[in-house]
Structures are given as structure tokens and as C-alpha cells.
Amino acid sequence: MRKLRPLLACLALSGCHGRQVMLGAAGRDGSMFANLWLVFLIVTLVFYALVLIGLVWAILRRREGGEPATRTGLLVWVGVISVTLAGLSIASWLVDRNMNRAPFTGLTVEITGHQWWWDVRYTSADPSQTLRTSNQLHLPAGMPVRVILKSADVIHSFWIPNISGKQDLIPGRTNDIVITPEKVGLYRSQCAEYCGLEHAHMAFDVTVEPLADFEKWWAQGLLPARAPVTPLQKAGYAYVTTRECSTCHNIAGTPATGQVAPDLTHLASRLSLGAGTYPMNSGHLAAWVADPQSAKPGNKMPVIGLEPDQLNAVVSYLESLK
Ligand SMILES: [Cu+2]
Secondary structure, eight states: OTTTHHHHHHHHHTOSOSSSOTTOOOBHHHHHHHHHHHHHHHHHHHHHHHHHHHHHHHHHHHHTTOOSOOHHHHHHHHHHHHHHHHHHHHHHHHHHHHHHTOOOOSEEEEEEEETTEEEEEEOOSSGGGOEEEESEEEEETTOOEEEEEEESSSOEEEEOTTTOOEEEEOBTOOEEEEEOBOSOEEEEEEOOSOOSTTGGGOEEEEEEEOHHHHHHHHHHHHSOOOOOOSHHHHHHHHHHHHSHHHHHOBOTTSSOBOOSSOOOTTGGGSSEETTTTEEOSHHHHHHHHHOHHHHSTTOSOOOOOOOHHHHHHHHHHHHTOO
16 A cells, blocks of 8 residues: 555546646636547447457357357457447547637737747737736636737747647747637646757646636736835836846836846736746745746846845845736
């Protein structure tokens, strides 16, 4: 029993509930996958049982000196297998067809994959309503969303296991996928195409919420960054918006307008840090800014080497960016 414990733990951890599971059925495509999987599971289990029964029967008959199987018996068996396999292929094809036919109502999100983070833009016919954020998605429950996928460097793959299937982000090409989240909740997306050293830490949080909450979130996201209040936050603001950080990072409403790194305008309202690598809190923020290369080895943010008082100020300012 004791030897079995690690195995049991693995089984429990890989269970069918959670923020990142293929059978979560929290979206239109996700539910279709879950149903198709169940059909495959039942059919293959039945056939497994039939094969074992046939095997035992043949062994027993052989012992009694009889023929193990007749020619007709074998032919029938081959026929049954062919028909069932064809049935499974048709079921799979029908599900695939249905996915292509997802209805679309108008919400479009453009996602660009970077080694190893996600640039996210909620587009709108009115440019003043276009929202930029990073490493997170908020989606209204029950509404189909068109996700446009691009890559700035290598091939990545967009995947929210609970909600939909995968679609690649390919340099020089634009792909898209329509996804329909159905259940309110918090999910995790994970890059599904090996894209270099930090591929495993290229994830993001997905918040599926009622439409009214989603609209509120969008409206808040359009606001410029909060102004610093305390002297410490002001010192942090002065550093972040005029020194190295501002050449790479954007903070709306400040002189920091860099476009090659995650947008920090409402950083502290996100649930995780470093594309799903750590939970968002001041300890992890301080560790990240002090030494991004030990927080996420190989990532494209250099070690800046801040003095302790600079670090305090910068973290205090970043934390205020709700
Ligand atoms: Cu990847």
C-alpha cells in the first residue's frame, strides 16, 4: 500500500476537476470533446472486455480439444470491428464539423505569443475602446469569442483545456479560433507547442464571468494607470517610468510606452505574475524585479540590479497598479 501511495497521489492530482483539465466541459467545444471522449472510452472498454472473454473461451475450448474458432466467427468479429471503427470515425468527424460551425457574435480578442508571455488586445470598432493587457483573458460566459492568433517569434499554441481545443500561433501568419466559454469560473491556459526554455511557464489565467462583470472589467481596463500616492510609490513611479523599465513596458497614462514586454497598466489586478509562473503578491513581485533571471531562468527581461531602496519603491508602485 505504501508503495502505491505516490501512484495514487498522481491519479488524484491528475483528476477530472480543476482549472486545467481537458474534460472540464466548461465551454462549447470542451463539452463536445468530453462527450466524444466518453463515447470512445465506453466503446473501447466494451471491446476490451469482449476480447478477454474471447481469449478465455478459446483457451478453454482448446483444452477440451475443440477448434478455437470457426471461420464464420472470425469473419463476424472482423465485421463488427470494422463497423465500430467506422462509427467512431464518423462521430469524431461530426464533432469536428460542429466545431467549425460555432456561431459568432462580435467579440474579438487578438493574442500575440512572445517567448514566453502573451500580449492581449480586445479590439473594437471604436479605437478608443481597444483594450491592451497581458497574460490574462476575461471572457463573458455564453458568448462566442473570436480569438485572432499571431506570433512575434516562434510557433506557440493557444489552448484553454476546459473550454476548447488548440490552435497554433505561427510567425508571419494569422490564425483564428472561435471559443464559447459556458461556465463561470477560473481556468488556466497553457502554451501547447514547445517554444523554448520557458515553454512550461507560458500560461495565463482565464476568468469567465457574467456579461455585466465582463463589461465592468473592460471599462476599468481602459482607464489609465492609477497615479502614485505615497512618497514611496512616487519614487517608484519616477524610476519605472523614466528608467530601463519604460523602454520595454507600457503603463497607460505615463511616459512608459515600451511595447516589447507585458503591459503593466493594471498589473496588480492580475492573478499571476510572469505568465502564470507565480501567484501575484508583493513577495513574488519583489523577487521578480530584483532578479527576473532566477524567478524565470532564460526569460527576456534582464537583471537591472536595483539598490534596495529603489527596489522597495518600484515594488510599492507596481503593487498600486490595480
Ligand atoms: Cu510554448
